[in-house]
Amino acid sequence: MQFGIFTIGDLASDPTTGRAPSEHERIKAMVALAQKAEEVGLDVFATGEHHNRPFVPSSPTTMLGYVAARTERIMLSTATTLITTNDPVKIAEDYAMLQHLADGRVDLMMGRGNTGPVYPWFGKDIRDGINLAIENYALLRRLWREDVVDWEGRYRTPLQGFTSTPRPLDDVPPFVWHGSIRSPEIAEQAAYYGDGFFHNNIFWPKEHTQRMIELYRERYAHYGHGTAEQAIVGLGGHVYMRHNSQDAVREFRPVFDRSPVMGGGVSLEEYMRQTPLTVGTPEQVIEKTLTFREYAGDYQRQLFIVDGGGLSLKTALEQLDMLGEEVVPVLREEFAKNRSAGVPDAPTHASLLAARDSGRAQTADPVA
Template identity: 80%
Template sequence: MNNLEVGAMQAGTQFGIFTVGDVTPDPTDHSVPSEHDRIKAMTAIALKAEEVGLDVFATGEHHNPPFVPSSPTTMLGWIAARTERLILSTSTTLITTNDPVKIAEDFAMLQHLAEGRVDLMMGRGNTGPVYPWFGQDIRQGIPLAIENYALLHQLWREDVVDWEGRFRTPLQGFTSTPRPLDGVPPFVWHGSIRSPEIAEQAAFYGDGFFANHIFWPKEHFQRLIDLYRRRYAHYGHGSEEQAIVGLGGQVFMRKNSQDAVREFRPYFDNAPVYGHGPSLEEFTEQTPLTVGSPQEVIEKTLTFRESFGDYQRQLFLVDHAGLPLKTVLEQLDILGGEVVPVLREEFAKGRPAHVPDAPTHASLLAAAGERERAAAGPAA
C-alpha cells in the first residue's frame, strides 16, 4: 500500500485511540502489571487498532511513575514496522522539556521509517517535577512552549538554521538530519486543556488544535476551540470552519448499558485521576465520558459535532484505570466493528465541501506541490 492509498483511506475525519500509558492496579483483583507488561500491552493495543480499522494510535510522553511511555518514538518505530496503514502520533510530545533539535531529528527519522504515517501533538505536560528534571523552570512553561516550537518549525523548513533564543544555546549554520520525508514536515497538533496561549499558537502557524475533552464540561473546550478558529481565520489560513480541530473522549462499552456500568464502576471509582470524586453518573452527565452500549457511544459522540463544528480527528481513551488488556482489546473490537463505521457515515453527512479532510502526509505533499506550481506561475 503506497502513501496515496493510505491517505485516501484516512480522508474525512480520522478515528483512533490515545493512551497515557499508566500502570494502575486492577481494583477487581488488585493485580498490578509490570512495566514490561504495560509496554507490551500498549503495542498490542496499537496493532489491534489497525486490525479493527482505526486510523490513529497516539501515545503520551511521561517521565515519572506510574507511567511508562518515556520514549514515544521508540515505541512508535516498533509499531511502524508492524503496521501498514495506522497513523502514529503522540498525545503529548513535551515541547517545554525536550530539546527542539532532538524532536526535529527523532520525528523526521520516524517519518521516514513509517513512510509518512506520522504526526505529533505538542503540549506543555501536566507533571510539574518534569521541568527541573530536564533543567527547566515550570514558571516559564508558556514562553518555553512558544520559543521551542518556533525553533522546531524553523528546523523542519530551513536546511541551514541560524538561531538564538532565551532557553538554549544558539545555533549557527545548523542542519537537522534527516530532513523531513519528501520535504514535508510531520503535521503538528497543539494540545491543551486550559491554555488560550496554546490555541493562539496553533492558529498562528495554521497547525491543528487538539482539545483533551476528557475531564471538563464541553463549555470549557468550546471556548478554547472557538478562540482557535477565530484566530486561525485572523492569520489568513482559511475560514473558521476550515481550522483543523481534534477532540479526545472516553468510552467503555458492553452490549447493554447496565453491564457496561456495572463492569466499569470499580475502575472509575478507583481511578487515580478522577476516583473518589464525583460519581460515575455525575461524571458521564457533565463530561464526554460515555459508559454504555455502542449506540449510546455513537449518539453522544455525534453531539460533539453539534458543539464544536465539523472536525478532523476523534481519539478515544480506552486503556486507563487498570483495565486488563483482554478487556481493552474487546473494547477495540466494539469500537472498530460497531461504532466507528457508523460515526464515519454520520460525520460525512452534511459535511460542507470547504471543510478540509484530516491531514495526512499524502495530502500535505499534494498541497506543497500546488503551492510550488502557483509560485512558479503559468508555463512560458
C-alpha cells in the same frame, strides 16, 4: 474524518483482582493495542509521553518506530510530545527519522505534560512553561523548514550554521497538533501557524471545550489560513462498552472510583453528564459522540481512551473490537452527513505533499 485511540500508558492495579502489570507487560500491551487498532480499521494510534510514575511511555519515538515496523496503514502520533522540556533539535531529528521509517505515517501533538516536577528534571522552570512552548516550537519549525539555521533564543544555547538530520521525508515536515486543556495561549499558537488544535476534553464540560475551540477557530481565520470552519480540530473521548449498559456501568465503576483523576468527587453518573466519558452500549457511545459536533463544529480527528485504570489487555482489546465493528462505521457515516463542503480532511503526509507541489505549480514561471 479520522478515528483512533490514544493511551497515556499508566500502570494501575486491576480493581477487581488487585494485580498490577509489570512495566514490560504494559509496554507490550500498548503495542498490541496499536496493532489491534489497525486490524479493526481505525485511523490513528497515539501514545503519551511521561517521565514520571505510574506511567511507562517515556520514549514515544522508540515505541512508534517499533509499531511502524508491525503495521502498514495506521497513522502514528503522540498524545503529547513535551515541547517544553525536550530539546527542539532532538524533536526535529527524532520525528524526522520516525517519519522516514513509517513512510510518512507520522504526526505529533505538542503539549506541556501532566506533572510539574518534569521541568527541573530536564533543567527547566515550570514558570517558563508557556514561553518555552512558544520559543521551542518556533525553533522546531525552522529546523524542519530550513537547511541551515542560525538561531539565538532565551532557553537554549545558540545555533550557528546547524542542519538537522535527517531532513523531513520529501521535505514535508510532520503535521503538528497543539494540545491543550485550559491554555488560550496554546490555542493562539496553533492558530498563528495554521496548525491543528487538539482539545483533550475528557475531564471538562462541553462549555469549556466550546470556548477554547471557538477561540482557536476565530484566530485561525484572523491569521488568514482559511475560514473558521476550515480550522483543523481534534477531540478526545473516553469509552467503556458492553452490550448491556448495566454490565458496562457495573464493571467500570470500580475503575472510576479508584481513578486519581476521575474518582473521589462527583458520581460516575454525574461525571458522564458533564464530560465526554461514555459508559454503556455501543449505541450510547455513538449517540454521545455525535453530540460533540454540536459544540465543536465539524472537526477532523476523534481519539478515544479504551485502556488504563487497571483494565486488562483482554478488556481493552474487546473495546477495540466494538469500536471497529459497531461504533466507528456508524460515526463515519453520520459525521459525513451535512458536513460543510469547505471543511478539509485531517492532513496526512500525502495531502501535505500534494498541497506543496500544487502551490509550486501555481507559482512557477509559465515560460520555464
